[in-house]
Amino acid sequence: AQSVTQLGSHVSVSEGALVLLRCNYSSSVPPYLFWYVQYPNQGLQLLLKYTSAATLVKGINGFEAEFKKSETSFHLTKPSAHMSDAAEYFCAVSTGTSYGKLTFGQGTILTVHP
Amino acid sequence: DSGVTQTPKHLITATGQRVTLRCSPRSGDLSVYWYQQSLDQGLQFLIQYYNGEERAKGNILERFSAQQFPDLHSELNLSSLELGDSALYFCASSTGLAGPYEQYFGPGTRLTVT
Numbered sequence: 347a348q349s350v351t352q353l354g355s356h357v358s359v360s361e362g363a364l365v366l367l368r369c370n371y372s373s374s375v376p377p378y379l380f381w382y383v384q385y386p387n388q389g390l391q392l393l394l395k396y397t398s399a400a401t402l403v404k405g406i407n408g409f410e411a412e413f414k415k416s417e418t419s420f421h422l423t424k425p426s427a428h429m430s431d432a433a434e435y436f437c438a439v440s441t442g443t444s445y446g447k448l449t450f451g452q453g454t455i456l457t458v459h460p
Numbered sequence: 461d462s463g464v465t466q467t468p469k470h471l472i473t474a475t476g477q478r479v480t481l482r483c484s485p486r487s488g489d490l491s492v493y494w495y496q497q498s499l500d501q502g503l504q505f506l507i508q509y510y511n512g513e514e515r516a517k518g519n520i521l522e523r524f525s526a527q528q529f530p531d532l533h534s535e536l537n538l539s540s541l542e543l544g545d546s547a548l549y550f551c552a553s554s555t556g557l558a559g560p561y562e563q564y565f566g567p568g569t570r571l572t573v574t
Contacts, residue, residue, distance in 0.1 A: 378560040389462060389550060389565035397560035436503065446491055446554055446561060447516050450503040 348373040348439045352451035360459050365409075365424040367454045369437030372418065379420040380438040380448065381411055390436065396420060407431070432458045463487065464566035466551050472572045478539040481569045485532055485553030491515075492534040493554075493563060494526055498547040509534055510557045541573045 353368040371377055378397050382390040394405025401413040411422045420437060434455045438448040463486035473479055485492050494506040505518035509528035520526075523541075528534045538545060548570050552563040 380562065382565075389464075389567045390552075391462070391565070392562050395560065395562055440560075443558075446493060446508055446556070446558055446563065447505045447518060448493075448495075448503075448563060449505065452502050 348377065348441055348449045350437050350439050350449055350451035352435075352437050352454050354454055355452060356455050356457065358457040358459065359427045361429055362426050365422070365427045365431065365456065367422040367435050367437075367456065369411075369420045369422065369451060370418050371420060371437070371439045373439060373441055375441045375443055377439045377441055379411075379413060380440070381405065381409070381420075381422050382436045382438060382450075384434045384436065384453075386433075393422070393435075427456075427458045429458050429460065432456055462564040462566065464551060464553050464564050466549075466566035466569050468569060469567065470570050470572075472574065473541060474574055475541055475543060477541050477573075478537065479541065479571065481536040481538070481549055481551075481571075483534045483536070483551030483553075483566060485534070485551075486564055489553035489555050489564070490532065491554045491557060491561070491563075492528055492532070493552040494520075494534070494536050495550040495552065495565075496547045497550060497568070501547075503550075506536070515557060538571070543573050546571055546573045 349372045381393040396413045437451040465484045490511045506520040508516040548568045551566045554561040
């Protein structure tokens with residue numbers, strides 16, 4: 347079985363500050379990990395994915411995430427927040443044995459203050 | 461625009477009724493997934509089809525069923541609707557059956573059961 351825990355349902359930062367959204371996963375087999383973003387009244391958009399190649403993954407809009415097997419973590423970061431980053435972010439896991447099924451975390455709402 | 465289309469965008473219906481949600485995957489994608497997003501359950505995987513065949517099942521109620529047609533579009537049928545079925549239903553598509561294939565999400569169908 348696989349699961350994802352996102353620490354912090356709400357994160358608030360100032361514009362220009364570092365963004366750090368935490369994700370820990372549980373999987374009995376090597377995982378594939380994803381970060382998605384959801385803007386209000388829209389579908390989910392893929393930010394980045396980890397597929398067992400490089401452990402530091404760069405995505406769109408300046409986001410990146412680092413896979414740390416020893417910590418079972420895949421935290422999402424961005425050096426400098428923009429107002430347009432305000433949205434809900436979801437971490438998700440799938441495995442080669444679960445077909446394409448994505449198991450999502452509960453989501454983290456990011457608020458960016460001017 | 462992800463290339464995945466879903467209709468209708470909104471659906472309001474009464475308890476006990478039956479509705480059909482429709483999804484057209486991205487051109488060339490063979491896998492279609494259905495997810496339910498609600499405030500109490502978060503994002504939950506329902507079912508996956510690959511090239512017309514059911515491949516994985518998640519927390520899908522017996523009152524719900526789905527199919528994928530030869531042209532690869534998919535329909536999710538929800539019957540004997542209850543108030544608790546009110547949610548946002550997403551369709552996603554990907555190229556492959558399993559593994560690290562990213563899923564592209566449609567804009568969703570918001571179902572309100574009154």
